[in-house]
Amino acid sequence: MKVLIVEDDLVLMDVLSFTLRREGYEVVHAQDGKTALEQFDTENPTIVLLDLNLPQLDGLSVCRHIRQKHDTPIIILSVRDSDEEVIEGLRMGADDYMTKPFSPAQLTARMETVLRRVGQSAPRKLSLGTATLDPERHLLEQVDADPIQFSPLEYSLIELLMINGERVLPTQTIIDRIWPGGGDKAMLKQLVYRLRQKIEACDIYIDSVPGVGYALVQRKR
Amino acid sequence: MKVLIVEDDLVLMDVLSFTLRREGYEVVHAQDGKTALEQFDTENPTIVLLDLNLPQLDGLSVCRHIRQKHDTPIIILSVRDSDEEVIEGLRMGADDYMTKPFSPAQLTARMETVLRRVGQSAPRKLSLGTATLDPERHLLEQVDADPIQFSPLEYSLIELLMINGERVLPTQTIIDRIWPGGGDKAMLKQLVYRLRQKIEACDIYIDSVPGVGYALVQRKR
DNA sequence: TGATTCTGTGACCACTTTGTGACCAACTCA
DNA sequence: TGAGTTGGTCACAAAGTGGTCACAGAATCA
Incomplete structure (x- = not known):
């Protein structure tokens, strides 16, 4: 460009x-x-x-x-x-x-x-370590690995966490942004569980800070 | 407005x-x-x-x-x-x-x-691979193939997808633009079905990304 | 005016997604 | 130390989705 x-x-x-x-x-x-x-x-x-x-x-x-x-x-x-x-x-x-x-x-x-707005650029991909999120197709791509396809809620969560870098995002903020119509902690913990299962072979994982929230972080080698 | x-x-x-x-x-x-x-x-x-x-x-x-x-x-x-x-x-x-x-x-x-910047008109002619859309006659033309004539709604959909390149256009965005007075997913999936039937012999096809939307992409050889 | 096309709708199907309830271990607090 | 809370795990079932097919009324065409 x-x-x-x-x-x-x-x-x-x-x-x-x-x-x-x-x-x-x-x-x-x-x-x-x-x-x-x-x-x-x-x-x-x-x-x-x-x-x-x-x-x-x-x-x-x-x-x-x-x-x-x-x-x-x-x-x-x-x-x-x-x-x-x-x-x-x-x-x-x-x-x-x-x-x-x-x-x-x-x-x-x-x-x-x-x-x-003028359609000249695809939405920017988000990266953490070697993992890259495709906002158009709701995929996570990583070298030497099959892309992982997310459901709408899974994608919504991982996008939020990735936008935030490796910082902790408070639980209630996550709930408000994923379920603006109203969600709760039980729904979020279930969603976190499902997302963790999908990315378990990745270089990144979801860390929880009890009583605070969640963060997406890179696995250490 | x-x-x-x-x-x-x-x-x-x-x-x-x-x-x-x-x-x-x-x-x-x-x-x-x-x-x-x-x-x-x-x-x-x-x-x-x-x-x-x-x-x-x-x-x-x-x-x-x-x-x-x-x-x-x-x-x-x-x-x-x-x-x-x-x-x-x-x-x-x-x-x-x-x-x-x-x-x-x-x-x-x-x-x-x-x-x-919203609702700007399409360029004169749109192409994807060897397929070219004719905005005046609502036709799709391709070398070595008969032109395909579209109904108004079919044309509206394929034009939208072609303007967007091979990128995914979200379902609700498509619905908003094709049926400004209000459409729904059932109408869209029916329209996609009909359009797919018309272009099945073309070099391009409609790819769906479940939970996200649709894209027009070139068939690989 | 009859024929044809277009479009919205309903139904069916296979599959996925999501919300919910239950159980449990670990932790916190009074 | 017991009660309560929280986060993780698992399974169930309802809801939703995308594709396909056909019907029928509206619109268009010749």
Whole structure:
């Protein structure tokens, strides 16, 4: 997936390039509005990150120009933070507007959010150790092992635990998120039991902290 | 267009209701997480505005529950503003995250931005492997095979699946899009059955992932 | 206007999923 | 030290799911 970063601040450009490459994106960039449009035509990026204060052609003009012919997601990154300016940017066709300074982690999360909406990216897979969870097919995949298929409730539980890393998730939080209509501890312990049986040959397991909750952790070697 | 506002602060609720009605939205609301899910099922809103700190069931549980089955846009409105919390909200399936306090004008601009991306029309022609869908004539064409003519509902389903690539589309999402007025799983499984019969000689087929949904995939050779 | 197609519905079936109850060991607390 | 709680285990049965088939009314077509 290719990102066009349009930014004249070279320090920020470097930080963003590094972060996005580490996330697996291919990165191209431009330092002024005119070059941005040229790059857009030649590189055909999946998403554009667009500063507004640019030499040669301002960012809003770039945004308007792209949006006249293309549906490519655009996120504006700007120091201008008044409501009027945010609204103008969004109405000019941007999909999101982040005011500087922002954290790279939040930027990549917002990029994923927009890409998810336009159907350009599969949901991110979650990993713990060598185990990888497939959110589309509700599978757990691991090297040298058959994938494990989960039922809806099993998947719901393991996803929650995996999102939380190896930290303990409180019992009542788990119950609320799995059974918003109402569940109880007996149902959860039964579900934990069934899930443990399915993953017993994996590198990960469900640890319980009595009186607190559960965590997904890696088996030690 | 119907908005479900999930907010337990009645002052903010009133302000938002007034603002959104003035913009032409139909507004329904809930003051706690459980009621929110009930309202979601009965009202089938176009978009959800979701506080996180809620009685009965927290907003992240509501968000996750909705997103497991539906692709209705969700914007989180919360006082929690750390990067971690924003990222968690977006990863739990929200389309945007606004921290309180925010201006109603920016909220409506962000709603428009997300809604702009919903229900976009299909590209001109869709292909998967050697099979090509003709949107004007509702045909599937393949080299060395007679074209297959689809009924309106059959075409609607295969187009949805083809837009999604070979990825799994959740059952309820498919139902929402094919029968906006309300469909059910029995209707969908019947439609899938009929469509499978029509494409059984093709290079593509409908794969089901029990408990999740369906995908259009290429037959392997 | 009759023929044909489309669509919603019901039924059957095999299988899976889920909620529940029961039992037990370990732990906590008064 | 006894009562109560909790987490783990096991089995049962109800509910749900996905696939298949056919029926019949509505819609469309020629």
